[in-house]
Amino acid sequence: MDQTHLQALLISLIASWENEVIEFKQAGKEYSTDDIGKYFSALANEANLRGEEAAWLVFGVHNKTRQVVGSDYRPQFERLQSTKMQIAENTEPSITFRNIHELHATDGRVVFFEIPAAPRGLPISWKGHYYARAGESLTHLGLDKLDEIRQQTMSSDWTAQIIPEATITHLDETALQKARESFARKYANRFSSDEIIGWSLPVFLDRAKLTQDGKITRSTLLLLGKPEAAYFLSPHPAQMTWKLEGPERAYEHFAPPFLLSTTALYQKIRNIQLRILPDDALLAIEVAKYDQKVVLEALHNCIAHQDYTRSGRIIVTEQPDKLIFENEGSFFEGTPADYIAGNKTPRRYRNPSLVQAMTELNMIDTMGYGIHAMYLGQARRYFPMPDYDLSDPHAVKMTVYGHVVDPAYSRMLIQKTDLPLTDILCLDRIQKNLSVPVSTIRHLRRSGLIEGRKPNIHVSAVVARATASKAEYILTRAQDDAFYARLITDYLTQFGNATREEIDKLLTVKLSEALDEEQKKNKIANLLTNMRRSGLIKNISSRTAPQWILAERVQKEIPHLQKECRKNSEDNHL
DSSP: OHHHHHHHHHHHHHHOOOOOOOEEOOOOSSOOHHHHHHHHHHHHHHHHHTTTTTEEEEEEBBBBTTBBBOOSSSSHHHHHHHHHHHHHHEEEEEEOOOEEEEEEEEEEEEEEEEEEOTTTOOOOOOOEEEEEEEEEEEOOEEEEEHHHHHGGGGSOOOOGGGOOOOGGGGGGGGHHHHHHHHHHTTTTSSSSSHHHHHSSSHHHHHHHTTTETTTEBHHHHHHHOGGGGGGGGGTTTOOEEEEEOSSSSSEEOOOSHHHHHHHHHHHHHHEEEEEEEETTTTEEEEEEEEHHHHHHHHHHHHHHHOGGGGOOOEEEEEETTEEEEEEOOOSSSSGGGTTSSSSOSSSSOOOOOHHHHHHTTOOOSSSHHEEEEEEEHHHHHHHHEEEEEETTEEEEEEEEEEESOOOHHHHHHHHTTOOHHHHHHHHHHHTOOOOOOOOHHHHHHHTTOOOOOOOOTTTHHHHHHHSSSSSOOOOOOOHHHHHHHHHHHHHHHSOOOOHHHHHOOOOTSSSSTOHHHHHHHHHHHHHHHHHHHHHHHHHHHHHHSOOEEEHHHHHHHHHHHHHHHHHHHHHHOO
C-alpha cells in the first residue's frame, strides 16, 4: 500500500476502534516479540471465526486517546521485516504476517501488521498455546471456539471439489477398465456386464459417483487419474510411500491412480509363508505372513480417511515382523474400539465424495465393518490383533502383525475355534503385557483361559498343556506352599540347619519361572515366616543373618516318621 492508502486504512481502523480483529499499541522502541506472537495467534483465530480475511495489529496509536503518537519499533526496514521469520518459527501451523506496512504520518510513524485469518479447520497456536480475544482483551482460546474452528472442514469436502481444467484424457485407461469391472461385480444382481460395458464413459463415471455431471473432481483424479495429472492436486501431495526397514532398507513412492497403486504397493511387501505346529500334530499349518484382504483394507482406509488438507502422504512401513500404516488426520468418527465388534455404523465421513466413489468400486464399505473384518482376519490366521496408536492428535497409526508373539496364544486359537472375539481381544492384550480390567481377568480365570497372579498372568494350565511341552508347563506352574515347605524340612532333617542363602539356593530353581528374582526372594521370605509362625522351624541367630533349624516338636517326631517310612517301604516291597 502507498502512503495515501495507508492513511485511509488508519482512519478506517480508528473509526472501528479496538475489537476482536483490531488491536492498537503505543509500542515504543522495544516491544516483546513473544507478546506480538500472542496477539498474532489471537487475531488470526478471531479473523477466522468472523469470516474476515485479515486482522490488524497497529503500533504508534495511543489506545486510550485514539491519537497517533508514533512508534520507534524496529525503524530499520530489514530488522522490521525479520519479525515475519520470528513469528513463522513459533506458530503452528507455521504462518506469518501477510505484510508489514509503515505509514509516516505528520504525528509520527505508524506500523501496520497485517495478520491473515487462520486457515479453515486449523486454529493458530503460539509456542503451543492457542489465544483469542474477549472484546479488547487477550485471552486463551476456549474449547467452544477451538471446536468451532476445527469443525469447519467437516462441512466442506476437499475431495468433492471440481477441477475445471481436468478432462477425461487425464484419466488412466487401465484404471478405468478396472473400475468398470469392480462396479460390475458389485452390482451383478442389477446390471449385466454387457450393459455396463455398453455405457459411455461419461455415463459410467457419473453412475459410479466418480464425476459430478461429467465434471472431474479431486476424487476422480485420486482414484483414476494418470500419475502425470497429479499436479492438479498440488500443493496437496497425492502419494503413498512404501518403506522397508531392517537389515535391508528400501522405499518407493506410489502416485495415482490409487485404484491400481494399492495393489502395486501390496506386491512390494515381503509376504512369505509361516509355519505353525499345533500340539500333537505331525503336519504344520501354513499361513501367509500378511493377509491380502487385511493389508488392502488398511490401505483403503488410509486413502478414504486421509486429511488431504494437511498436505501429508500415506506411509506404509514394513519392518521384519509387522506393517505400520500412517495417515494424516485424527480418527474422524468415534474410536477404533467402537468398530471392532462390527456393530457401529459411522454417521459422517471426512471425505464423503471419495468414500462414496470407493464404495461404488467395492474398495470399502460404509457400514463400519472394515476394522471388524481386519480383526477377524488376524484371528483366523492365529496372529495378534492390530493395534491403533492415536497419541498424535493429527494422525492415525495402525500396526498389523506378521509374526507370533506368544506361541501358546496362537496354538490356543487353533484348538479353540469357538472363542468369542471379545475373549480373543483380552487374551491378545495379555500376551502383549498390556493392562486388563480386573473384571475381565475374573471372567478369563473362570473360563479357565488364564492362570497366575498379577502381574504375571499367562495362559491357563489347560491351554498351556495343549500348547507347550510338559516341561515348559512345569517350569511356569506354581507349586503349592506345602511342596516348598517339605523341601525345607527335608533339608533341615538332613543337615541340621540352614542359612537364608542356602535356602534361597535350594528353592530358587524350584520356583515358577514366571516370577522374577525379586518376586522369588519375597516368596521365600513369606514362606519362612509362615513356617515359623506354624511352629515348624525357628531362627537361632539374628534377623539379619538367620540360622534356621527344625522346631523342637518337629525334631521329636522325626524318629517316628522315619520308622513309619521304613514300614511303608517294606510293605510296598512285599
